[in-house]
Amino acid sequence: MATIAAAATAFTTLHLSRTSFILPSRRLRTFVTSSFSTTTITAEFNIKFAPPKPKPKLPNPSSPDLDPPDSSTSELGDQLFIPWIVRDENGNLTLRTTPPERFLKGMAHQNTQKKKKKDVKSAANKVKQAAPSAEPKYSKAARRFYNERFREPPQRLAKVLAAAGVASRRSSEELIFQGKVTVNGSVCNTPQTRVDPDRDVIYVxxxxxxxxxxxxxxxxxxxxxxxxxxxxxxETKSVMCLFDDFMKSWSKRNPGLPRPRLFTVGRLDVATTGLIIVTNDGEFANKVSHPSSNLSKEYIATINGAVNKRHLFAISEGTVIEGVHCTPDSVELLPQQPDISRPRLRIVVHEGRNHEVRELVKNAGLQIHALKRVRIGGFRLPTDLALGKHVELSSSNLRALGWKS
Incomplete structure (x- = not known):
């Protein structure tokens, strides 16, 4: 019988057709039915379970050492609670089911401090991220290459003072001769001294x-x-007083930069109106005003009296000014305008000697009523620019004047 039971058990592990489990009152019975046999084998196993954990006992409400339970804790049932041993106002130790107030306040204060620290750290991280990165450090070879090819060479002391707006170049030379200028702590009496404003310390x-x-x-x-x-x-008004508003608003438009010292490129006499260039660039002024620039200048001369061909021929023949015979590039009689009764002449010159146009007209036997310059090189005075007003020159305007910035 035992042999048959073992064979049946081995076969059913390979070809199990139907298995059922029944757990009646802590006893496990397994019934195995084989497809080839009608024999039923029953195996019984005894399984023991651990006893359930005891439920926590609630404190006795009648005990004098305990606080009366709240309505919320009276029906705790199977819930687990933490007892708190607290010293009361009289100094006696008591057992409570809720934490003391000072403990709750301390926990709340600690959570608040943690939030503040997190906020401070996040703000500091944002500031670090927003802070600009430091300038890269270049090698000695790169700095030498820049200094040799792009850095401006040292300049004459008088020129540096004039460019900084201290005074004109001649006045700066006088200040240097008077010993009012020091370079790196030493008095300098030579205007030709080469200095670098970025490195040398200069006092005036x-x-x-x-x-x-x-x-x-x-x-x-x-x-x-x-x-x-x-x-x-x-004793006479200067054109520089027309730039008072421009100089007053300089600090707002260019914070941290000193005011420029402005001067005119060339001159116009007191009675002549029209285009005049004002700058603080000495090289530009020398380039434009020098005769080698070969920049033509156009004037409109309003004449008192009639003008005929003989006058035009006399003007075109030229005259001697300061020992040099000067001739204009062109002379033209402009058409008569209804709002202007006097005749007008367009005279173009390129030498730009002192009172050249007035001398040419005077030599022809004519008298000038008004003289206005309207063009220098390729730059023409804007027609909508009122008297006493100025406009900033653009890069294209500078190129029209023969200057490549």
């Missing part, structure tokens, strides 16, 4: 020269009558 009358020089300024002014093109004479 006890005031330090700023390292940053003002940017180059190029302006076109429609000069009115009665103004001179020099800042040295006090």
């Amino acid at each position: 009358n006890g005031n330090r020269l700023p390292k940053k020089l003002p940017p180059k300024v190029y302006l076109a002014l429609n000069k009115p009558k009665g103004y001179i093109c020099s800042a040295g004479e006090k």
